[in-house]
Amino acid sequence: MLAVSCDSREAVDAMNAAAAEHGGTADINLIQDIGFM
Numbered sequence: 001m002l003a004v005s006c007d008s009r010e011a012v013d014a015m016n017a018a019a020a021e022h023g024g025t026a027d028i029n030l031i032q033d034i035g036f037m
Helices: 009-021
Strands: none
Touching: none
16 A cells, blocks of 8 residues: 555545656546645
C-alpha cells in the first residue's frame, strides 16, 4: 500500500494525470468527493 499526501484536490488530480501520461495506470474507479477526507 502506498499513501501520498497533497495540499489540494487539484494537486491530486495533477499527480494522477502525470503518472498516467508516463506509463502508469490512472485510478479506474469513479471520481468521488468525500469532502472531509
